[in-house]
Amino acid sequence: MEPAEAASQIQDWLSNNQELIIHYAVNIAAALLTLVIGFVVVGMLTGGVNSLLKKRKVDSTIADFTTSLLKYGLLAFVIIAALSRVGVQTASFVAIVGAAGLAVGLALQGSLSNFAAGVLLISFRFFKAGDYIEGGGTAGTVQSVQVFTTILMTPDNRMIVVPNSKILNDNIINYSKEKTRRLDLVISVSYHADLRQVKALLNRVVLADDRVLKDPECNIAVSNLGNTAVEFIVRPWVNASDYWALKFDLLEQIKAEMDAQNIRMPYPNMDVHLIKDEVV
Structure with missing residues (x-):
């Protein structure tokens, strides 16, 4: 096929499908706009909820955990809404996501156990933000409990990220619980x-x-x-x-x-006796 003939066919196709192209272009633009606005709104909303919870003197570990759950749930809703704008059948998509989620869940049992452990840590309140704890094979001051991990800071200012399940399945020593x-x-x-x-x-x-x-x-x-x-x-x-x-x-x-007062504090010592053998 000659280049001129191919260009003519493309031009004819564009002319015949102009309305369809405009329709999809508008939908794609609307989907992108939905994503941008949705991400911004979700960030503002979750930030506001987090600030409100902390102003109400809710423990920061609970506030951060609740905010994280709210954020991921709203982001999933925004993504589904954006996909529906480009013609994706959301009902089928939700079913596919559900099936994929089940498969991923079976493959990522550790992550799900970390999520469940995070819920239990928040529910039973073994510690709160600012407590110095020992657990999961390490120790540090609790910064926050996230969806899957707990953030600790050591006295020398190192951040330690510990899986929630590792802390829950280990002995937890809270040095700050009592006054x-x-x-x-x-x-x-x-x-x-x-x-x-x-x-x-x-x-x-x-x-x-x-x-x-x-x-x-x-x-x-x-x-x-x-x-x-x-x-x-x-x-x-x-x-x-x-x-x-x-x-x-x-x-x-x-x-x-x-x-x-000349009181001696002893330290370990050893007396060594050398015996010299006489050569006859």
């Missing part, structure tokens, strides 16, 4: 030390700090007679927010006081 915590210290001293003197020193150092709570009472006692040292337990109760700062300060003060 007070018990600080457990083990102080070792030499067998030559005066135990009454050591106990009095520990009592004095601990009670001198205003961050130590008077109730419950601090427990100081000999806990173990080791191979090279006598071990004391020092267990004051503190506000959870003072835990780490008080621990570091008490260890420093106890060491300084023991040095001042």
Whole structure:
């Protein structure tokens, strides 16, 4: 076929199907416009819902989880509406999507278990945003619970993304649940030390700090007679927010006081005896 003849046939086809082309062009443009406007509206709506929930003092983990579900549901509705504009039969499309969803669901059982675990974590409230927890083989401050994952931040500002099912199926330790915590210290001293003197020193150092709570009472006692040292337990109760700062300060003060009173804190040592064989 000559190029001129092919061009003539294309022109004739365009002339004969002009209304059809205009119809589909308008529908495609409307579908694209629906997608753009829909995505913008969904973003504004979900952002507004999230802000409203947080203004109502709803826990941010619940707010973020609810917003995520709402966002994905609305986006699916926008996509279906856009497809209907270009002539796709949405009823058939929904059926196809349902069948595909079942197949994908069977293939992605882990993701579905993460979703279910996220719902359970939100429902039972084992922790909330801002709590420091240990779970799923890691630890950190909870930032949010997403549809499939939980976001943690470590004290050195690293983000950890943990699957929800991994947290739910593991032991969860929430260090921020209660307002007070018990600080457990083990102080070792030499067998030559005066135990009454050591106990009095520990009592004095601990009670001198205003961050130590008077109730419950601090427990100081000999806990173990080791191979090279006598071990004391020092267990004051503190506000959870003072835990780490008080621990570091008490260890420093106890060491300084023991040095001042010449109380030895032993460390592991080994005596080596060399025997020289005499050559006859």
